[in-house]
Amino acid sequence: MKYGPLIFLAALLAMAGSWMGLVLVPQLQVGELVQTNTVPENATYPLARPGLASEGLQVYRANGCASCHTEQLGQTSTTCEVVLAAVGTNQSALLSALLKVKPELGEATAKTMLTELPQTVLVATNREDADAVAKDLGVGGAKARIRIVPQGPDLARGWGKRRTVAEDFLFDYPVMLGEVRIGPDLADVGTRRPDPNWHLRHLYAPQIEVKGSVMPPYRFLFETRRIDQAPSPDALSLPPQLAAKPGYEIVPRPAAKALVAYLASLRVDASLFVAPYSVATPAATNQPAASTNSAASASTNSPPK
Amino acid sequence: MNERPSLSPGTNLVAPPTVSDLELSCRLPLLVLFISAAVWFFIGSLCALLVSIKFHAPAFLAEPAWLTYGRLRPAGFDAFLYGGCLQAGLGVGIWLLADLGRTLAPRLALTWGAAFWNFAVTIGFLGVLAGDSTGFVGLEMPSYSAVPLFVGYVLLGVFSVLLFHRRRDPVAFPSQWLLLAALFWFPWIYSTAELLLVAYPVRGVAQAVIDWWYSNNLSVVWLTLAGFAAVFYMVARHARRPLHSHYLALMVFWLMLLFVSWAGIPNSAPVPVWMPTASTIATVLLVIPIIALALNVHGTLAGNYAVLRGNAPLQFVLFGVAAFVAANLMRVCGTLADSGQELHFTWFTVATRQLHAYGFFAMVMFGAVYEILPRIMGLAFPWPRLVRLHFGLAAAGIVLLVVPLGIAGVVQDFQLLNPSVPFLDISRTSLAFLRVSTIGDLLLAASQFLFLGNVLALVAQFYRVRTKAAYLLVTADLFKPAGAKV
């Protein structure tokens, strides 16, 4: 039996199979992607990473950050929350509808719920059930909205709001998805930790920001230099045992700044057709701007709540 | 050309026994390949040890940029895989093809191939440490090392295929066609990966898919094909019986090529869901090659397990067989138990991969090298006790490395699935297990040092004996007793 050519053909057929399946078809499906639109705002997504952030990606690659950190968020299910948003005119009908939908509430709790809107009434696992409940609750002008909420251990841990999809990595070369979670996932770290100074301090000495961390210090990304005339605005503020000796300051090198810019650009927060979710309205981030108001004809007019 | 130094009467030095032409033809390329592989195995295990210590003292060796964890770990792994595993695999493959085919190996071409390969791995290793890593798992060595690697491979691969082509016996032993498939497999996957990831990169996550495809095909498919070739040869030879079933080996061949080549895409990958699904199916089908291997090995050795006693090479090989079964059962169970999409991010996958690459492939290669080197040099290893010590250290090292990591992975999985467990606690729990696995890494590094020592000792002894014999030949006249005939 002519082994050689037969084995060559067998290997070729087998190679062709897996090559078609895992090289050619993925290239056609996700390798030819272009920018998509978010839903429902119809904004372009993704936007290319700003220049410093793409340099930062190369620093991330060169130092092998992907050996410990992943950039993939998983999602195990999706739920539809039915949120009662407006009471409408017929409160009693709404109350009875509410109790019909969720009998275990009890009348007292249901009444208090109606005064503290918006309230999540029910969490359904598919859209049909959620729509049915929303319809039931829509008595007398009451409004019930449906919120799409992705579920999964990564999302519950606060690492992101939805799973990562192909469009999130459209402009990256190389795509650094990571393999092992020795450190936390970084897909959405730009939302979680927007402060660049936190990242700089964390890179210089991880233990000052995360006690007990096993991340190695990246001192070579910083330089200790003599203070010129005034301290540089970039200088790190470190605790006394790590701070530079008097007359010197620790400044991040361009590589560190680029890496931090890249980390700040890592966000997975747009709702897409392939990964839909209801974007929550922004939470309070700052304190209200202190209004230094001179003329205080103080008629204390605090309206009742 | 056999060397046959004549003995002077009155001396009691033994000249190196003659080896056949076939073995002689293999000597130079295999020496280069095996010594280099031993060196790279040692370098790889040293890097792995240093990297393991960094978990217990994060500031250890963190200062020069080229020794940071993120550079040392991939560099060490690539050294182990390309410098150690692939070279040993190719060397053992050359021997198998030459011996089973009864053909002379083309010495010069193969030696040049080995030289290019080593040059490529050296600059690749240094390149990753310098920060030029490509960023792709399993393919970190920078593009400037890819060209010499490919040239080296072409030389080694083409001439190995020629070895198969020129075989005397038309009926091929299973090892031969398993190796042939492996020889065709590597250039295909390597050139695809280099072209589509480094030379003309594809866009977005297609890079990750191709990287996972390449990594799986190299670490699982190629290592299994080459490893099985060596296992079947060693087991059949030492049992002095024919291999249990040619068709079981054939089944493994087809399954690995057709199905297992689809594995590798993890469950949480940011790709359409059909890809992880296909990979899961491919991984589950690994059950059949596991059973086929076990049946073949057991069938060949049945009732004859006493042949293991004192037989270090065969002990290495059987350890490798057991490790293959364990590692791939772990792989199958790990894939099926991963509905939360967290298990593949834990130490469990690390343990599985280490058990497969080290416990199975490297151990089988050690056994094969311990078998082949005496045959081509014509001398037994000078210190058999050290060979047994190598086995003991390596076996203990692998167990101490893999078992804690596997358990740590399972614990980590439960903790990751529970969002109320802070990440720092998860990290702290793993550290307890990592202490034991660091000891495993230490034992493995020591065993690699022994391996390198053993190989070099054999070569040194060979040259010492040859030098002495040549010296005697040259000075034979001078020491003739007076009056004796010339």
Place this chain on the structure above:
Amino acid sequence: MNPEPTQPQPAAPEPPRPTAERRPVPVWLFVLFFILLYWAMFYFDQRSAWGNQYVYAPYHSYAQLETFQAGAGGGNALGKQFFDNVCALCHNTDGSGKPGQAPPFIGSEWAEGPPARMIRIPLAGLTGPITVHGQEYNLTSMPAMGAAMTDEQLAAVLTYIRQSFGNKASEITPEQVKAVRAQVGSRTQPWTVPELQSVQ
């Protein structure tokens, strides 16, 4: 290290060349293989969406993905859009207000208070001192920013304010806006706080 005798030993004698028996594969292994293929078929059918490029885990099919589209009644895109373009000019995009210009919405009892008061403010504007979150503001009058908006738009903006920046209050519907418009009529005089407080 205890060295063995320095006499080099020849290699052990060579075992014979191996061959392979043509023993058939056991039937049960084939059966197992086909069982696995059968399972694979089910698994693929159930999980893979048959290669559809838009379906990511956890969705099983394109149809299922379509049902989860957040679009209809999900976020308040309209409200956000108008807020960013109209209100944020003075009140800041994060609702923190601008010193000397506009009070904040963060922690504002006016934003979480009765809808009737809140709807009136943009319809005619506000003048005079107002206390928000314990702080008094006496700024230039707020113009009637909502006078030109439709009922839907104004309802959306006010809902956005009531449910953002840490505020948690009920939605305002276009019907409510329409009702207030009818009551207010064509008033152009900005409101004062005592006037608003007389409304429930």
